[in-house]
Amino acid sequence: MSSFTVVNQPISRIDAIEKVTGRARFTDDLAFDGMLYGRVLRAKYPHAKILELDTRKAEELPGVAAVITYADIPGAQAIGPVRSDMPIFVSTRTMYLGDAVAMVVAETPEIANQALALIRVEYEELPTLFDVEEAVSEDALQLHKDCPGNIVNHYPLRKGNVEKGFKESDVILERTYTTQLIEHAYIEPEAAIAVPGAADGTVTVYGSIQNPFTARRHVAQVLGVSLNRVRIIQCAMGGSFGGKDDVVSAICARAAVAAVKTRRPVKIVYTREESLIESYKRHPYVMKYKVGATRDGKLQAMEIYMLADGGPYSSMTPFVTWRSVVQATGPYEVPNVKTDIYGVFTNNTYTGAMRGFGSPQIIFAQESLMDELAEELDMDPLEFRLANAFKQGSVTASGQVLDEHTVSLINVIEKATEAIGYSEKRKAYAENKGSKGKVRGVGFAASHRGVSLGAEGVDAAGALVSVQPDGSVYLHSGLAENGQGLKTIFSQIAAEELGCRFEDIMFMDTDTSVIPDSGATVASRSTTMGGSAVRNAAKKVKEVLLGVAAELLNAPHEEITAAGGKIYVKEDPARCVEFKDVARAAYGKGQLMAAIGWFQAPKVSWDEETGQGKAYFTYVYGCQAAEVEVDCDTGQVKVLKVAAAHDVGRAINPATVKGQIYGGVTMGMGYGILEEVELQDGVTKTRNLDEYLIPTSMDVPEIVPIIVENPDSYGPYGAKTIGEPTCELLAPAIANAVYNACGKRIRKLPLDLERVLLGYSLRAARGKRGSEQA
Amino acid sequence: MKKVEPEHKKLITFTVNGDDVEVEISSSDRLIDVLRNKLELTGTKEGCGIGECGACTVLMDGKPVNSCLVPAFQVEGSEIETVEGLDKSGKLHPLQEAFVEHTAIQCGFCTPGMLMSALALLRENPKPTREEVARAISGNLCRCTGYQQIIEAIEDAATKLKALE
DSSP states (O other), rough: OOOOOTTTTOOOOOOEEEEEEOEEEEEOOOOOOTTTEEEEEESSSSEEEEEEOOOHHHHHTTOOOEEGGGGGOOSSSOOOSSOOOESSSSSSOOSTTTEEEEEEEEHHHHHHHHHHTEEEEEEEEOOHHHHHHHHHHHTTTSOOOOOOEEEEEEEEEEESOOHHHHHHSSEEEEEEOOOBOOOOOOOSSOOOEEEOOOSSSOOOEEEEHHHHHHHHHHHHHHHTOOOEEEEEEOBBOOOOOOOOOHHHHHHHHHHHHHHHHSSSSSEEOHHHHHHHHHHBBBBEEEEEEEEEETEEEEEEEEEEEEEEEESSSSSSSSHHHHHHHHHOOOOOOSSEEEEEEEEEEOOSOBOOTTTTSSSHHHHHHHHHHHHHHHHTTOOOOOOOOHHOOOOOBOOOOOOOOOEEEEEEEEHHHHHHHHHHHHHHHHEEEEOOOOOOEEEEEEEEEEEEEESSSGSOOOOOEEEEEEEESSSSSSEEEEEOSSOOOOHHHHHHHHHHTTOGGGGEEEEEBBTTTTSOOOOOOOOTOOOOOOOOHHHHHHHHHHHHHHHHHHHHSSSSSGGGEETTEEEETEEEEEEEHHHHHHHHHHHTTTTEEEEEEEEEOOOOOOOOOTTBOOOOOOOEEEEEEEEEEETTTTEEEEEEEEEEEEESSSOHHHHHHHHHHHHHHHHHHHIIIIIOOOOEEOOOEESSSTOOOOOOTTTHHHHHHHEOOOOOOOSSOOOOOOOTTGGGGGHHHHHHHHHHHHHOOOSOOOOHHHHTTTTSOOOTTBBOOOGGHH | OOOOOOOOOOEEEEEETTTTEEEETTOBBBHHHHIIIIITTTTTTTTSSSSOOOTEEEEEEEEEEESSBGGGGTTTEEEEEEETTTTTTSOOOOOHHHHHHHTTOOSSSSSHHHHHHHHHHHHOOOOOHHHHHHHTTTTTSSSTTTTTHHHHHHHHHHHHHHHOO
């Protein structure tokens, strides 16, 4: 039974009414007096020298206020989270097709479009690099002078002695798996509006901005001003999934440069085509796994070599690949591990953060591999995994002992596989394994996932709780709503801790001028990090209110508590005062009823040389099992049912947790069977949602969400994470199910018709027709 | 600064959510442009511009249409319904209530179009099966929810609307 009043309840979303009435204000819904419209001219070739850029004719077109190029940038020319290598506008060289060459700002979007056609750019095409294995070969073209070998970064991990481990193995398998380039496909394309301030050099940017503080840093750098001259206000976000970070920072910076230059507000709204061409994607990986086990099914050694295609800019590649190196061996005890992962520069579309962040790729490889190895050992894939699964006190590949939280891996595996009827069905389907007509199969995949940023970066977040004289509450947070439900969760935590009613909380849109820099809303860190900050802020304010209530109730402070809008004596709830009356009294006494709460992540560590350390302060465990139907005559895979078991620590809101599971499973299914951004020699061929297919309501299977709660010692009320783990498991579960159905082992994502039927893709690439790729 | 030559303009009249409106349009305007830019009905969203995502779904003479594909001049004399009309009485429509209760919303960008497709369905077919509900919204892409809670909300609204009869 729940002992909570607001938390752990399936409360309706705090932003639901504004969203069902169409009143929620997304960026493109805002307009400012005198507003101009910016339209971007992009590269004609993925890798080319710019010989001449002539914007005069465009500038002369009536209605054009300015044409902005690199020459107009007052500060930094390029931005990036690790290396500042992504230009706001290119000056001498294009590196991929999405590079911005210039931007027209005009009275109307139509005029801006007309002016784009009047800009003359003379290019000299340069040799190109589209293949990661070619990029790391000895005499490869070098894309960045300061990054020899086209290497963005390299993470090694060494544990035990793999040579010895393989010697002691009875069975050794070597397999290569590859994953594809995919798009976030948030339904709202990128948008931002920059409004110049009255004070010199100031600007306010409104936008569809996942990480307001990141955008602020980049806008300030590009304008060459201090951080306090730039104010970012987040609008309602039409989805992000990790996607509205670097690319949106660049858009904000372009709008800001244009606004400062023209002294007028500038709005930039992308079309879907622009979004698909310019925005960063999820990294394609090439993953070579070598694994050894004893005949009785104990893993002995794993050697892993991986290349991640970063495109031409480093973006989040170093962080994405770091999560991969930590989790590459999966949630299993492996005594000897040698992993090397390289981020690699190419002229493909650049890649960065996307829901999962370096985990969907490795889980596809490693969970496919576990099934392959089990088969080789003549073992049931479930029994094989259980024999090697992390338990309480297990040691990870990086040498971290899992003893500070409940290691619930076996529990989630059992729950998900039971819900799908895995064991019985697997045997039955394997016996009926067919090669004609429609056949069925089951499969599953499991994972462990480090919560929040881990040793990859500074990890702290803040919130501001401000109680008003009538008992209503403002809640500000440095972490931002992206659509996932953060406003609701944080408001529940604030109401629970303060003891006020949920409806008394007003969550304010994230504004960088109000709240301390809390880092980015990423890594499924919000509930744990931001939620703890909210709770800390609420605790401080509650202490003040309880003090005032103690006087009103004539009872000792420590015997008083608050819940559901009433403050009362614990042992005698009839002795109570309304929360709002206490707020009024506290105001009357001149008490401070506002506080900033702060939460710093517990200490973590990492040794860059050995890949050893306490990578994350806590982990979550998840398992997804799928039943599929494969049409052997067409190659079509239909996912019939998915059971998804996830340990979330504590479900602050079970309804939004379910929403995360449904959405993550669906996105994972798209990754598994449908989605691929097609690049032909660096040119984006999938340019809109008629070519880039995401799951529709007719594609989704029955999804059984299974919420497992093992409260964590760090998160608020024991809560951990749910956003990303839901999206990393289904592709390998499907691949394993397809094998069970028809005996085809597919090691390349997605499992579309061609790969399932023919074993290769018919898409053209590198000057070859699809049929020549076989 | 030189003035821009106006395009060919035309005055059209139609109704939006029951109100008569008269709007000057140019030949390149689409229905979504008229709604969002001229009538300030920004609840209708644009996600792809080619009729694939359904975020711009409105009802035109009772039928769901992608307003990004409807040339404005075709709207002359028609009845348009948008998300803003659903709670015109000051009370949420049962579909809106059901979306709120079932947490059928995440980012909310697809929600207005989703609601309009659902409204068209329930008027045509007050007792839809789950399959029929899924089919009715299959032209409305949602990247957040996986559709489950949306389908449940529409089924629930159907039951509640039936009870109101």
